[in-house]
Amino acid sequence: MSFSLIGTGSAYPARRVTNDELARLVDTSDEWIRARTGVYERRVLTDESLEDIACAAALRALEDAGVAPRELDLIVCATIRNDYITPSLACLLQKRLGAGCMSMDINAACSGFLYALDVADGYFARGRIKKALVVAAEAMSKMVDWTDRATCVLFGDGAGAAVLSEGNDLLSLRVTASGNAEHLGIPNIEGECPFSLRAGKPQHVYMNGQEVYKFAVNALCRELEAIIDAAGVRQEDIAFVLPHQANTRIIDAAAGKLRIGAEKYLSNIERFGNTSAASIPILMDECRRKNMFHPGDLLALSAFGGGFTTGACVLRWCKQS
Numbered sequence: 001m002s003f004s005l006i007g008t009g010s011a012y013p014a015r016r017v018t019n020d021e022l023a024r025l026v027d028t029s030d031e032w033i034r035a036r037t038g039v040y041e042r043r044v045l046t047d048e049s050l051e052d053i054a055c056a057a058a059l060r061a062l063e064d065a066g067v068a069p070r071e072l073d074l075i076v077c078a079t080i081r082n083d084y085i086t087p088s089l090a091c092l093l094q095k096r097l098g099a100g101c102m103s104m105d106i107n108a109a110c111s112g113f114l115y116a117l118d119v120a121d122g123y124f125a126r127g128r129i130k131k132a133l134v135v136a137a138e139a140m141s142k143m144v145d146w147t148d149r150a151t152c153v154l155f156g157d158g159a160g161a162a163v164l165s166e167g168n169d170l171l172s173l174r175v176t177a178s179g180n181a182e183h184l185g186i187p188n189i190e191g192e193c194p195f196s197l198r199a200g201k202p203q204h205v206y207m208n209g210q211e212v213y214k215f216a217v218n219a220l221c222r223e224l225e226a227i228i229d230a231a232g233v234r235q236e237d238i239a240f241v242l243p244h245q246a247n248t249r250i251i252d253a254a255a256g257k258l259r260i261g262a263e264k265y266l267s268n269i270e271r272f273g274n275t276s277a278a279s280i281p282i283l284m285d286e287c288r289r290k291n292m293f294h295p296g297d298l299l300a301l302s303a304f305g306g307g308f309t310t311g312a313c314v315l316r317w318c319k320q321s
């Protein structure tokens with residue numbers, strides 16, 4: 001027994017930040033950002049908390065699924081940076097939603113939503129749960145160096161959620177990791193221990209863009225091929241690909257290498273930027289609410305990110321439009 005995905009939801013901050021606004025903060029331009037990344041604008045938290053948008057996304061997904069919070073057996077949140085180190089975002093949500101189930105966070109950077117699906121899948125496989133809520137929520141704006149033009153233009157804040165129930169619509173799922181802190185990372189606080197001899201590092205995203213780019217294109221193609229193969233279907237059978245929204249050029253480069261039409265690769269990066277783990281569930285929810293998916297459609301999800309991690313799966317869409 002695995003799961004079926006029976007509801008989606010998403011939420012994001014009200015504040016839009018355009019490329020022109022960023023060009024007033026750092027030496028960049030709307031033209032450069034659009035051409036190199038595909039991003040036109042992103043959402044940024046102002047007076048909302050991460051918990052607020054995570055909760056809004058969760059409530060929409062629960063409503064879409066027709067599931068009450070009390071029915072949940074598991075909440076898994078994927079996030080790089082909860083507002084608290086403890087309690088977890090999942091525990092904060094559990095209280096806000098009025099759920100009573102086990103709750104935990106996982107951190108697999110931009111691959112977090114796929115890792116969270118994999119965790120949930122294990123509980124379904126062991127017969128431990130009947131309903132699960134997976135929420136990916138990120139506050140990238142709190143970790144970006146707003147004086148660094150190479151990174152601050154890329155990211156945005158947002159949350160996406162999915163409700164899972166017992167079922168057989170997950171055809172394949174694969175997660176990987178290859179430890180690498182050299183090319184992409186975000187240091188944590190060092191603390192104030194009077195005995196520590198270590199100097200703290202700036203708590204900002206650092207990235208070697210070109211190395212991450214190479215890893216990302218390679219990972220996106222390789223993992224899509226692997227999970228489509230593992231699902232026992234042909235690349236031509238995939239109705240839509242939902243790739244992690246990191247950069248339009250990464251998606252375009254990967255699309256050219258597989259036997260899946262470029263029109264099947266979905267994207268909303270122009271309006272949200274890279275929302276890390278939240279990017280795929282936000283995209284999924286937008287497309288679902290536009291009635292783009294039909295029962296029986298095969299969706300291929302593929303993410304890559306800090307770690308380096310990857311996560312990919314093939315899902316059969318089971319909801320009516």
Ligand code: ACO
Nearest residue numbers: 028032036110149150153209210212213246247304305306
């Ligand atoms: N505006 C104007 N110029 C800029 C900006 C900017 N915002 N950022 C960098 N530049 C400049 C650089 O300084 C450099 O100038 P120079 O030639 O005078 O030295 C020039 O543009 C080219 O810089 P590159 O880094 O070579 O630019 P590139 O074409 O590689 O694009 C980018 C940079 C967009 C970061 C690209 O490498 C990329 O997308 N990499 C993948 C990054 C990614 O996916 N990050 C997500 C991280 S987490 C995750 O989701 C995996």
